[in-house]
Amino acid sequence: METANNFLRIKDVSTAFKINGQYYDAISHINLEVHHDEILAIVGESGCGKSTLATTIMGLHDPSETHITGEIDFEDTDLLQLDDAGYNRFRGAKIGMIFQDPLSALNPLKRIEDQISEVMTYHTSLSKAAKHDRVLELLNQVGIVNPQRTARQYPHELSGGMRQRVIIAIAIACKPDLIIADEPTTALDVTIQAQILDVLRDIQRENHAGIILITHDLGVVAETADQVAVMYAGQIVEKGSAKQIFDTPEHPYTRSLLRSMPQLDNQQDDLYVIKGNVPSLQKMPTKGDRFAPRIPWVPASAHEADPQMHEVVPGHWVRCTCYQTFQFPDEGGVTV
Numbered sequence: 614m615e616t617a618n619n620f621l622r623i624k625d626v627s628t629a630f631k632i633n634g635q636y637y638d639a640i641s642h643i644n645l646e647v648h649h650d651e652i653l654a655i656v657g658e659s660g661c662g663k664s665t666l667a668t669t670i671m672g673l674h675d676p677s678e679t680h681i682t683g684e685i686d687f688e689d690t691d692l693l694q695l696d697d698a699g700y701n702r703f704r705g706a707k708i709g710m711i712f713q714d715p716l717s718a719l720n721p722l723k724r725i726e727d728q729i730s731e732v733m734t735y736h737t738s739l740s741k742a743a744k745h746d747r748v749l750e751l752l753n754q755v756g757i758v759n760p761q762r763t764a765r766q767y768p769h770e771l772s773g774g775m776r777q778r779v780i781i782a783i784a785i786a787c788k789p790d791l792i793i794a795d796e797p798t799t800a801l802d803v804t805i806q807a808q809i810l811d812v813l814r815d816i817q818r819e820n821h822a823g824i825i826l827i828t829h830d831l832g833v834v835a836e837t838a839d840q841v842a843v844m845y846a847g848q849i850v851e852k853g854s855a856k857q858i859f860d861t862p863e864h865p866y867t868r869s870l871l872r873s874m875p876q877l878d879n880q881q882d883d884l885y886v887i888k889g890n891v892p893s894l895q896k897m898p899t900k901g902d903r904f905a906p907r908i909p910w911v912p913a914s915a916h917e918a919d920p921q922m923h924e925v926v927p928g929h930w931v932r933c934t935c936y937q938t939f940q941f942p943d944e945g946g947v948t949v
């Protein structure tokens with residue numbers, strides 16, 4: 614639904630990679646909106662296309678190896694029409710990106726201050742002194758205890774959690790409207806993870822940014838997201854508010870993901886395991902529900918031939934009508 618503050622609209626976007634001379638879709642017909650003051654989580658197993666979606670929005674694909682269709686409207690510009698120079702005006706300024714591995718995203722040979730200043734030198738006309746002040750302000754904002762000291766240090770002198778805070782400082786240096794965070798806490802231990810998620814939340818509130826948070830971890834989603842899109846095999850299979858997705862999940866894939874999530878009151882060996890794998894791009898089913906092979910007890914007649922998104926209640930969308938009858942085997946779902 615279109616509202617006044619949806620500043621990012623992804624319309625019917627597909628990205629195909631060239632493999633052995635042929636193009637295969639890694640993401641297919643994605644429709645999503647992101648609003649100011651909102652964290653949209655994109656969740657799904659490894660290989661579902663989450664990172665491809667992020668790098669498509671960021672314009673990070675080589676056009677000779679990739680075929681992208683659709684529209685990505687960001688504040689009145691279709692990002693997919695931009696050339697490299699055009700994209701460079703957005704990346705780092707209006708769109709910030711936080712990657713999973715902070716060490717490879719930082720230059721080992723440069724002090725932290727220089728790395729944070731660099732993005733401001735490129736996108737702003739701030740004086741050296743103003744940039745220095747802003748670096749300290751940013752380090753403070755991301756929860757670095759001694760900004761003066763950290764500003765002078767090199768990446769290898771910092772812990773993983775501090776490096777990730779520095780990456781976030783770089784991403785927000787120019788107060789971007791949109792932040793894309795791809796598995797920002799995966800490499801960190803649980804306590805630090807929670808701190809980094811708090812930092813992201815604070816930033817979203819202070820800067821009124823919209824955040825796309827990509828993760829395979831439903832625990833992270835539950836703690837942070839306002840809206841959730843569940844991806845499977847390159848498609849969105851369910852989207853809605855975090856409350857809708859956690860309280861009334863509908864698509865068999867979402868329900869399987871939630872069942873496989875460790876709970877405090879759940880013994881580890883009770884955990885549900887989703888059998889099978891996400892299909893590779895070359896083996897992607899072209900007809901029927903892509904998740905069907907992993908729920909073989911559901912009769913083929915329960916699936917739509919060409920599964921569409923259905924709005925079950927306002928704002929809550931589910932792909933394929935199979936959700937209407939789906940049950941796990943221990944709930945009475947019958948093997949066929």
Ligand SMILES: Nc1ncnc2c1ncn2[C@@H]1O[C@H](COP(=O)(O)OP(=O)(O)OP(=O)(O)O)[C@@H](O)[C@H]1O
Nearest residue numbers: 630632639658659660661662663664665666893894
């Ligand atoms: N440059 C590429 N060329 C060919 N195939 C690719 C390329 N990048 C990704 N893929 C394939 O596209 C599919 C989606 O990958 P993607 O990395 O977007 O998934 P993901 O959900 O982000 O998984 P992960 O969490 O492991 O990164 C996978 O099958 C992957 O092998």
